[in-house]
Amino acid sequence: MDDKPTDYPFEEMLKAAQAKIDKGMLVYQKFTCSGCGARLMIPEPNEFHGEADCASCGAWTNIREQGCNYQCMLVMHVGGGNGASEGQGYDNS
Numbered sequence: 001m002d003d004k005p006t007d008y009p010f011e012e013m014l015k016a017a018q019a020k021i022d023k024g025m026l027v028y029q030k031f032t033c034s035g036c037g038a039r040l041m042i043p044e045p046n047e048f049h050g051e052a053d054c055a056s057c058g059a060w061t062n063i064r065e066q067g068c069n070y071q072c073m074l075v076m077h078v079g080g081g082n083g084a085s086e087g088q089g090y091d092n093s
């Protein structure tokens, strides 16, 4: 149906994801489990796997063959590490 997630060929996804990484973004690989159909995400940012297993059903998915997608997050550069909302108004470019 219409709510199926879109997946792209592995190599195509890698290229698009690499462009995001080059801009300083964190990219998480996403794919659909071939066993139970769950939408899964690789927990490590900027790591891309050709195959991966499912925490729910244990099935291995051949991501290279099946295709995948990604989700990217903009990294906020927070100095110091104490207090999350410090540095408001600074331009980090």
Ligand SMILES: [Zn+2]
Pocket: 033, 034, 035, 036, 037, 038, 054, 055, 056, 057, 058, 059
């Ligand atoms: Zn599964």
